[in-house]
Amino acid sequence: MLGLTSATNAEWVAAVLADPARVLVDHAHCEKKAATMAISLINRYPERRELVEAMALLAQEEMEHFASVTQKIYERGYKLKHDAGDKYVQALHTLIRTNEPDRLIDTLLVSSIVEARSCERFQLLAQHIAEEDLRQFYSSLVESEAQHRTLFVRLARTYADRRTVDARLEELNVLEGNIIESLRGEPAMHG
Secondary structure: OOOOOOOOOOOHHHHHHHOHHHHHHHHHHHHHHHHHHHHHHHHHHOOOHHHHHHHHHHHHHHHHHHHHHHHHHHHHOOOOOOOOOOOHHHHHHHHOOOOOOHHHHHHHHHHHHHHHHHHHHHHHHHHHHOOOHHHHHHHHHHHHHHHHHHHHOOOOOOOOOHHHHHHHHHHHHHHHHHHHHHHOOOOOOOO
16 A cells, blocks of 8 residues: 555664654654645645645644644653754655646655655654553554645646656655665664
């Protein structure tokens, strides 16, 4: 379903279980950046109505997720800290071609991959985290991330031939697998 070529390993699960504050703070920043990315797409492609409408709704949803995650942070006495960046997403963004319409298609496909990885990681957190409240919280996000993944692929297929999109997605999924393998064990959403 998710199309990922590399599964998250047990090292990552152990790392996030050992540092729940860090993964929550990183998760909050991921939600904030997802909303920002949606707004960025609206700014870059205002003439693409279907994209604008979908990204407006996505930005709202991602900010709702951000608010929910920050509430979990504050309830536990943790603090939201400065965003140190996301090596995973930064590495994926280097794969985005710069000429149009390839830039749009790659941006949508990279976004779909990030959502797929987040979905997989939320499933793992829901299965392994000890705190019931957080298990339920992460479980509640799984379907949303899967829908976001599907949305981005659908939008890419709206703006380019399906075969071309699917071939590029397959290529990017392989490259993402290499990236995720190189980042093992960080107690962060995509670490």
